[in-house]
Amino acid sequence: SQQGEEDPQALSIQEGENATMNCSYKTSINNLQWYRQNSGRGLVHLILIRSNEREKHSGRLRVTLDTSKKSSSLLITASRAADTASYFCAAWGGKSTFGDGTTLTVKP
Amino acid sequence: DAGVIQSPRHEVTEMGQEVTLRCKPISGHDYLFWYRQTMMRGLELLIYFNNNVPIDDSGMPEDRFSAKMPNASFSTLKIQPSEPRDSAVYFCASSLVITFQTSSDGELFFGEGSRLTVL
Numbered sequence: 151s152q153q154g155e156e157d158p159q160a161l162s163i164q165e166g167e168n169a170t171m172n173c174s175y176k177t178s179i180n181n182l183q184w185y186r187q188n189s190g191r192g193l194v195h196l197i198l199i200r201s202n203e204r205e206k207h208s209g210r211l212r213v214t215l216d217t218s219k220k221s222s223s224l225l226i227t228a229s230r231a232a233d234t235a236s237y238f239c240a241a242w243g244g245k246s247t248f249g250d251g252t253t254l255t256v257k258p
Numbered sequence: 259d260a261g262v263i264q265s266p267r268h269e270v271t272e273m274g275q276e277v278t279l280r281c282k283p284i285s286g287h288d289y290l291f292w293y294r295q296t297m298m299r300g301l302e303l304l305i306y307f308n309n310n311v312p313i314d315d316s317g318m319p320e321d322r323f324s325a326k327m328p329n330a331s332f333s334t335l336k337i338q339p340s341e342p343r344d345s346a347v348y349f350c351a352s353s354l355v356i357t358f359q360t361s362s363d364g365e366l367f368f369g370e371g372s373r374l375t376v377l
Contacts, residue, residue, distance in 0.1 A: 181363060240366075
């Protein structure tokens with residue numbers, strides 16, 4: 151089974167709204183990473199949060215990590231049409247395992 | 259740097275044929291990964307190398323799959339013989355340091371992928 155599981159599977163919002171995606175994992179991790187994949191392209195690293203961190207910011211991205219609940223969330227604020235993509239979490243612990251991703255559609 | 263370079267971008271072949279996918283990692287990166295992405299199974303780690311040595315190939319689906327890294331700037335993933343269920347997008351990724359053991363492990367840099375269709 152996948153170490154990272156994203157929720158929801160698909161999310162559709164209007165430009166300017168915030169988008170929140172969640173990730174759950176099963177075992178202990180060293181860090182958790184979020185990646186973005188545009189259609190037909192490779193994955194691009196967005197942000198990494200270490201197991202001893204609770205929150206991290208990068209531009210319009212905010213990531214939280216709750217190791218007690220084995221979950222993470224990715225918040226994209228003030229979304230843009232260009233944010234339309236699939237977003238994956240990767241739990242790093244023993245072996246990297248990617249979830250199935252959340253497909254985000256931002257309507258202009 | 260040009261990033262991770264994969265070839266071919268698209269490959270269509272018939273069942274039973276040999277398929278070879280190629281990857282050039284980012285110069286200076288010590289780790290190279292091969293992933294497979296399908297709708298059904300998502301993104302799966304097939305094998306990864308450290309300093310050209312295979313470290314973990316437990317994700318390789320079966321003996322029809324083999325991977326080599328003859329030098330720091332080149333790796334191949336070979337499927338022989340290919341089957342329709344091998345149809346997928348195969349990604350190569352490289353990284354400076356990945357141990358899966360520390361909280362400082364950094365990012366993977368992915369190529370654009372090789373889309374394989376086996377008829």
